[in-house]
Amino acid sequence: MTTRTELLVPRQSTPTRLNTPYLELNLDVAIERLTQLRLALPDSKVHYAVKANPHPALLAALSDSGASFDVASPNEVRAALSAGAKPSALVYSNPIKRADHIAEAHALGVRLFVADSLNEVRKLATYAPGSALLVRITTSGAGSDWPLSLKYGCSPEQAIEFLTLAERLGLEAAGVSFHVGSQQRDPRAWAAPIADAAAIFTALRERGLSPWLLDLGGGFPAEHQGNSSHPSAYGEAIAAALIDCFRVDQPRTLIEPGRGIVGDAGTVVSTVVEVVERGDGRWVFVDAGIFTGMVECLDEAIRYRLSTSAIGPTGPCILAGPTCDSADVLYRHDPVELPLSLRAGDTVRFHSAGAYTACYSTIGFNGFAPMSVRLVN
Numbered sequence: 001m002t003t004r005t006e007l008l009v010p011r012q013s014t015p016t017r018l019n020t021p022y023l024e025l026n027l028d029v030a031i032e033r034l035t036q037l038r039l040a041l042p043d044s045k046v047h048y049a050v051k052a053n054p055h056p057a058l059l060a061a062l063s064d065s066g067a068s069f070d071v072a073s074p075n076e077v078r079a080a081l082s083a084g085a086k087p088s089a090l091v092y093s094n095p096i097k098r099a100d101h102i103a104e105a106h107a108l109g110v111r112l113f114v115a116d117s118l119n120e121v122r123k124l125a126t127y128a129p130g131s132a133l134l135v136r137i138t139t140s141g142a143g144s145d146w147p148l149s150l151k152y153g154c155s156p157e158q159a160i161e162f163l164t165l166a167e168r169l170g171l172e173a174a175g176v177s178f179h180v181g182s183q184q185r186d187p188r189a190w191a192a193p194i195a196d197a198a199a200i201f202t203a204l205r206e207r208g209l210s211p212w213l214l215d216l217g218g219g220f221p222a223e224h225q226g227n228s229s230h231p232s233a234y235g236e237a238i239a240a241a242l243i244d245c246f247r248v249d250q251p252r253t254l255i256e257p258g259r260g261i262v263g264d265a266g267t268v269v270s271t272v273v274e275v276v277e278r279g280d281g282r283w284v285f286v287d288a289g290i291f292t293g294m295v296e297c298l299d300e301a302i303r304y305r306l307s308t309s310a311i312g313p314t315g316p317c318i319l320a321g322p323t324c325d326s327a328d329v330l331y332r333h334d335p336v337e338l339p340l341s342l343r344a345g346d347t348v349r350f351h352s353a354g355a356y357t358a359c360y361s362t363i364g365f366n367g368f369a370p371m372s373v374r375l376v377n
Contacts, residue, residue, distance in 0.1 A: 021371050024268075025057075025058065025376065050080060051356075053358065059080060059083035063085050071092055077092070077108050090110050093177065106131065111131045112174065124171060133163065134175055142189065145181075175212060178217050187233045216255045218256045218257050220234060222259045222355065231260070259355040272284060287321075290330070292362070296360075300330075300332075306338070319332075319348075358372070
């Protein structure tokens with residue numbers, strides 16, 4: 001006999017357990033991007049920014065290809081060393097550091113550090129004696145999708161004083177560092193800070209110091225939405241600025257690309273949780289959100305190229321993540337075009353997402369697991 005409950009509630013099979021979101025990572029693409037940057041800036045040493053994606057296989061592949069590393073913590077130092085790098089291939093670029101972290105990095109062999117304040121110079125003299133110092137100066141960040149000009153950096157005048165003090169305290173006043181902002185669209189963005197660096201070098205030499213190194217930072221873009229130039233355009237603009245500002249007395253240079261190497265090497269694969277029609281638009285909820293790896297979508301700063309498993313006509317959609325936090329919305333003010341046939345269970349892929357995704361994923365906020373990484377060819 002059939003019960004009333006059986007008539008009202010259809011029998012359903014257990015839903016398939018999904019294993020998304022995850023990051024597909026192609027090491028060959030990362031090595032190709034490394035090669036492109038080397039060709040664009042042949043006189044600059046390439047220090048991959050470990051923070052962009054610290055996957056051990058990636059670090060090992062880059063180390064095997066001769067890359068150096070930009071590190072920001074003792075754990076990143078150890079990761080780079082485990083990948084095969086020598087301590088001399090590391091620059092500790094975090095301008096503000098715990099004293100015990102400085103001592104630990106120094107004990108591991110790091111001898112090149114960055115600072116941007118008086119107290120940091122004194123800490124380095126105490127806990128990393130004899131090390132070389134780069135002082136980070138501010139930039140405007142104009143032209144970048146993710147500016148980095150508010151938290152770190154000092155004025156050129158302060159840089160001169162900090163480097164002069166460093167020499168007195170037994171450190172080596174190596175030179176200057178800066179960062180023009182992540183996903184920098186304008187190859188000319190390096191010109192102004194290079195000019196500032198040249199003025200600092202001149203002032204230091206007049207004081208009897210011998211600066212020799214200029215850290216040009218990162219900022220080299222991945223293929224996100226919007227226009228950006230080929231690495232060769234960046235190389236040409238930077239080379240021209242160096243010649244214009246330093247003439248024949250050019251310093252050694254290094255770059256710290258993160259996104260520029262690993263960004264295009266990764267694709268985030270997510271699943272549609274649900275599609276909801278509301279008064280303010282069509283909402284598409286996916287299982288990759290702000291807290292599961294897509295932090296750079298905050299304020300819609302980084303616009304990833306998207307593709308889906310659905311086909312057919314498209315329409316504007318608000319894209320949101322899976323957690324209950326109202327900040328977990330990826331694109332709302334500028335909706336994305338997605339197929340109107342998109343339904344729960346379909347796939348949404350975020351392209352050129354190899355940088356600052358899996359490593360940004362939280363450890364289980366709201367019970368959602370961190371983003372995993374899968375190596376692909």
